[in-house]
Amino acid sequence: MATVHAGMAISLDGFVADRKGSAARLSDPETLRGSAYMDELIEQTGAVVMGRRSYATAEDPDSYVGAYEFQVPLFVLTHTPPRVMPQQDENLTFTFVTDGIESAIGQARAAAGDRVVQVLGADVIGQTLRAGLADELHLDVVPVLLGSGLRLFDDPEVEGIALKRIGVREVGAVTALRFLVRT
Incomplete structure (x- = not known):
């Protein structure tokens, strides 16, 4: 059965977008494109869950x-x-899910088979964690300070979620952190 990995790039001060809503400073497509890190991520992914934003x-x-x-x-x-x-096309399809995170994750798991479901977007990651549906949390920490904007974990309901570090990897200037989510 597919495992669920929730994650995204985050600034050193905890933001996933700046005050204007842009995540451009957190993205370095030239470093990631063709890297072993990105190739592995693409290879293991069987489905993606994201929010409308x-x-x-x-x-x-x-x-x-x-x-x-x-x-x-x-x-x-x-x-x-x-x-x-x-x-x-035959590879990339869209399903717009209107009946909640449990339904979205369930449908994505069925589509992914034995590969990984990637969960993207701050709100959707929060919903997935709160519902106890994430197996792993992945944070790509970018050495940038945004000062304000959209925080990934601006939710008191995530306080009791236990994490165990299972991996640290350097990808250019980014530090990729992997955590097992314990329920």
Whole structure:
């Protein structure tokens, strides 16, 4: 059965986006593209769960096909699906899930088979952790201070979640941390 890995890039001071909502300073596509780290991540991923905000970061939703690093089924947690379905192909499909995180994770696990479900986006990661659905938490700590913006863990309900460090890896300037989520 698929395992669920929740994670994303985060600044040293705990933000996943700056005060204008941009995560550009947390991303270094040139360092990641073609790296062993990214190749392994792509290879192990069988499905992705993201929120509507993460989905909307693409100016053209049709650009996901062929351009997005994860060419797998994508499950977008949303209250309102788009009126027009974005382009899909035999590898990358979209499912807009309106009935909650448990449903999104369940559908993604079924699609992923024995591969990993990647959970992306601050709100969706928080929902996944609170619901006890994450097996691992992955944080790519970028040596940047944003000062303000969107915090990943700005939720008192995550206080009791226990973590065990299971990996540390340097990828360029980024420190990739892996934690087992203990329920």
